[in-house]
Amino acid sequence: MxxxxxxxxxxxxxxxxxxxxxxxxxxxxxxxxGADEAAAMNNRNRDIRRTIARILTVIGExxxxxxxxxxxxxxxxxxx
Numbered sequence: 355m356x357x358x359x360x361x362x363x364x365x366x367x368x369x370x371x372x373x374x375x376x377x378x379x380x381x382x383x384x385x386x387x388g389a390d391e392a393a394a395m396n397n398r399n400r401d402i403r404r405t406i407a408r409i410l411t412v413i414g415e416x417x418x419x420x421x422x423x424x425x426x427x428x429x430x431x432x433x434x
Contacts, residue, residue, distance in 0.1 A: 374409045
């Protein structure tokens with residue numbers, strides 16, 4: 355099995371946004387499952403939380419890389 359971060363970094367940003375949306379939807383749905391599925395739900399919740407964090411990390415890295423490669427971007431204050 356590949357490293358989860360390697361798999362996530364292999365996806366482009368729109369795919370990551372889609373996957374993030376799907377995971378958040380699944381996470382929301384798991385909150386309303388019955389108590390009899392609590393053990394399986396806890397493991398899956400942990401996996402979802404970690405995957406969401408990994409995706410947000412990669413998206414943040416890409417945004418910071420774009421900002422540093424584009425020093426005259428919109429986030430710069432106007433001098434004058």
